[in-house]
Amino acid sequence: MMKKIAFTLSLIVIFTFLFSVISSDIFASWKNKDVARYYLENGLKKTGSPNIVSSVVWDFRAFDTLGEETVLFTAAVGIFTLMIFGPKKKKKA
């Protein structure tokens, strides 16, 4: 019990330290982010919607949203299949 708590706490501390070290340089500058700057500056002009998240999800990257809808459809069909072919009944010998 004590071993589990010590192990998880040490994992949390190590990963927070690593994340704070990495994110201090990459997430703060506009050096390598040409695509994000293009989406922010030309989003309103090309699609006509002030919500840039919607324009990225449905206009610039519509294929990824189609893939997510496929995942939802597969989940619903998968549960339906599991309910039809239920658990096997035990044979009474």
Added chain:
Amino acid sequence: MILLTIFSIPIILFSLLAALSKDLLRAVVFLAVSSMCIALAFLLLKAPDIAMTEASVNACLTTLIYVIAVRKTRRYEE
């Protein structure tokens, strides 16, 4: 910034409590509280779309499906 560090402590605390409890219904409630704290952290980081999606999907529908699943099997682990 201060509010973000204050509201990120319950995330770790409730997730730890959910993983270490033997009563499965109590673990599901702890997961719901942790999801609401994550949604609040998303709001403090200026992302309202993801906060709305996380709050409505993970704190409302996932908890419902987990409660139905726990009700059909055992409630106490081991």
Added chain:
Amino acid sequence: MDVIIRTVSKAIFPFILLLGVFIIFHGHLTPGGSFPGAAITISGIALIIISYSLKKAERIINEENAHKIEAIVALILALIVIYEPVFRNYIKYGTRLFELWSAQQILFLNLLGGAMAATALLLIIFLMVKE
């Protein structure tokens, strides 16, 4: 269930539906989109399933109709997204700003995606409760 829960859930159910449909329709103006809007409308129907029985919720939406709607909407969405250069002249309409009937094809696609996600979640909840 109790009398208080049944009365309050029956009284608050149309407002939850109204909020969900509002978030789907105004996906290009306010934060939101298709996925949170669908989750909120299905939460309203799940409230009726919990406080009353499954049969009373089947009077609102039948299960066979939900299967048909899901299949048809999935086909239309796949065709529109994959063959976009063919439909470009018919779907992209108008170039106004900050109004409801604007934002060339995002309003149309939000409705289709919201219907698809809502029927999929509805089928998952029906099948989990029905065992």
